[in-house]
Amino acid sequence: MGVEVRTEGVTKSFGSQRIWQDVSLTLPSGEVSALLGPSGTGKSVFLKSLIGLLRPERGSIYIDGVDITTCSNKQLYDIRKLFGVLFQDGALFGSMTLFDNVAFPLREHTKKSESEIRQIVMEKLELTGLIGAEGKLPGEISGGMRKRAGLARALVLDPQIILVDEPDSGLDPVRTSYLSQLLIDINAQIDATILIVTHNINLARTVPDNIGMLFRRQLVMFGPREVLLTSDEPVVKQFLNGRIIGPIGMSEEKDETQMAREQAMVDAGHHHGGAEEVEGIAPQMRATPGMPVRQGMLRRRQRVQEILHTLPPNAQTAIRNSFEDGERTEVIDQYPATAQSRY
Numbered sequence: 223m224g225v226e227v228r229t230e231g232v233t234k235s236f237g238s239q240r241i242w243q244d245v246s247l248t249l250p251s252g253e254v255s256a257l258l259g260p261s262g263t264g265k266s267v268f269l270k271s272l273i274g275l276l277r278p279e280r281g282s283i284y285i286d287g288v289d290i291t292t293c294s295n296k297q298l299y300d301i302r303k304l305f306g307v308l309f310q311d312g313a314l315f316g317s318m319t320l321f322d323n324v325a326f327p328l329r330e331h332t333k334k335s336e337s338e339i340r341q342i343v344m345e346k347l348e349l350t351g352l353i354g355a356e357g358k359l360p361g362e363i364s365g366g367m368r369k370r371a372g373l374a375r376a377l378v379l380d381p382q383i384i385l386v387d388e389p390d391s392g393l394d395p396v397r398t399s400y401l402s403q404l405l406i407d408i409n410a411q412i413d414a415t416i417l418i419v420t421h422n423i424n425l426a427r428t429v430p431d432n433i434g435m436l437f438r439r440q441l442v443m444f445g446p447r448e449v450l451l452t453s454d455e456p457v458v459k460q461f462l463n464g465r466i467i468g469p470i471g472m473s474e475e476k477d478e479t480q481m482a483r484e485q486a487m488v489d490a491g492h493h494h495g496g497a498e499e500v501e502g503i504a505p506q507m508r509a510t511p512g513m514p515v516r517q518g519m520l521r522r523r524q525r526v527q528e529i530l531h532t533l534p535p536n537a538q539t540a541i542r543n544s545f546e547d548g549e550r551t552e553v554i555d556q557y558p559a560t561a562q563s564r565y
């Protein structure tokens with residue numbers, strides 16, 4: 223089972239530039255979480271802080287109970303082995319074949335024989351749909367394949383925590399959905415704790431169990447997906463609907479006068495820039511039929527039941543509805559894959 227990641231009051235600045243402050247959240251073991259936020263709000267900085275590549279000046283980050291902001295370098299080195307990270311561009315070595323790229327962490331961090339390495343690499347290449355491309359260089363394949371190769375490499379050390387930085391960058395919507403499905407299927411198979419950083423609204427609506435959002439140097443909220451997806455917070459609504467009107471500006475946050483001016487323009491008939499207002503909650507993506515049932519999803523159901531009374535009323539209703547829908551569709555999930563593929 224994946225391990226829990228917990229931050230307590232973390233604050234990060236570069237020189238005099240405060241990136242975010244007082245961020246406290248828990249990524250529950252084996253659940254899939256997403257962190258949203260406008261560009262430049264420090265989502266990548268947050269990911270890098272979780273693996274100890276950047277050190278916040280205040281607060282604690284507990285990985286499996288160990289505070290990586292105060293632990294020894296040796297402990298941090300061991301903790302890092304729990305992580306698999308998929309960077310935005312796949313971060314592959316351009317002069318190495320896909321096989322060698324995926325084998326790299328095994329050759330660096332383990333004493334496995336070449337035949338063991340071959341077996342693991344081919345297994346991960348198969349999982350990510352890359353069999354046949356193992357001899358290609360990163361420059362010879364598409365962006366989507368590079369992402370999948372980056373994911374294959376992130377998986378070779380059997381990570382218990384997978385961090386994914388903008389899985390959709392450079393991918394079309396269909397490839398983004400395939401990659402999202404792959405992440406959910408991997409979660410079903412290995413029960414790793416997953417954090418996805420994204421600004422893709424569709425992905426945020428359909429993939430994670432939990433969602434958080436960074437804005438104005440704060441974590442606006444973090445919790446079960448239904449809380450953010452039913453939220454009336456102007457910044458959340460603006461973000462989820464991709465609108466110009468709202469507190470998020472082009473390069474910086476807007477002040478009250480600017481927002482009032484824009485609202486007056488909309489009231490006078492000016493288009494707000496978003497598509498149709500999206501209301502309600504889209505069903506969550508499920509593991510492909512035939513995959514194991516996601517244990518994280520089952521644990522989450524229990525966990526959310528316990529905190530249900532503490533959540534806003536709209537979120538409570540949405541969660542109750544999703545539990546009912548879940549009970550109906552579980553019957554389908556239990557069909558053998560061969561039976562389902564006929565329909």
Ligand SMILES: Nc1ncnc2c1ncn2[C@@H]1O[C@H](COP(=O)(O)OP(=O)(O)OP(=O)(O)O)[C@@H](O)[C@H]1O
Pocket residue numbers: 236241259260261262263264265266267268421
């Ligand atoms: N090593 C660094 N030194 C100084 N400033 C940095 C460093 N890394 C990031 N920053 C600054 O931190 C801020 C947040 O950057 P970050 O890349 O985390 O944002 P983001 O939310 O991931 O943005 P995007 O969605 O556009 O990728 C930016 O202003 C960036 O310039």
